[in-house]
Ligand SMILES: Nc1nc2c(c(=O)[nH]1)N[C@H]1C(S)=C(S)[C@@H](COP(=O)(O)O)O[C@H]1N2
């Protein structure tokens with residue numbers, strides 16, 4: 001038999017390798033990365049999540065309403081554009097479909113802008129936001145999100161680089177046309193597929 005270099009690897013090793021996008025290294029830690037400062041909340045009565053833009057009627061979900069929404073378990077592999085990947089994360093949160101029961105989309109809605117605390121934003125196509133695997137997380141690996149990782153609610157979009165997973169999520173805006181968010185205005189790719197290495201787009 002010709003040795004093609006994979007013979008010595010078990011199926012398990014190959015399956016694992018296929019989950020790691022080109023140019024990524026697996027880390028056991030959970031690095032913290034963001035622009036600006038971590039928001040601290042002392043009055044959750046002031047927190048809400050606003051769904052706005054191309055919807056029939058805007059919706060505002062308060063923290064106590066959000067806590068009552070049905071929660072599900074989700075899994076993902078994190079791929080950060082700065083080349084670290086963290087595999088097998090277990091999250092608890094709210095499915096995007098559950099959130100979308102609060103609004104009726106206008107047919108022109110084709111893109112989403114996620115708005116975080118302090119005006120930070122990130123953009124993605126609406127079908128990527130609506131994907132069954134995308135969710136709004138409250139817990140990571142059994143623990144409540146820490147302030148550094150996005151407490152109380154962060155977006156997680158498993159199939160895109162992790163910068164699309166807005167921490168401290170406060171708003172979901174539905175738009176007709178694509179528009180760059182914070183990092184996208186600063187040279188990051190408009191879409192960010194880790195398997196296609198869509199890291200930066202400086203053209
Ligand atoms: N609100 C907000 N969310 C953000 C960011 C940010 O600067 N602000 N950075 C993004 C980037 S670049 C990455 S890699 C991940 C890091 O998440 P972590 O700190 O939980 O690892 O958050 C993303 N979400």
Ligand SMILES: [Mo]
Pocket residue numbers: 033080081082162163
């Ligand atoms: Mo990042």
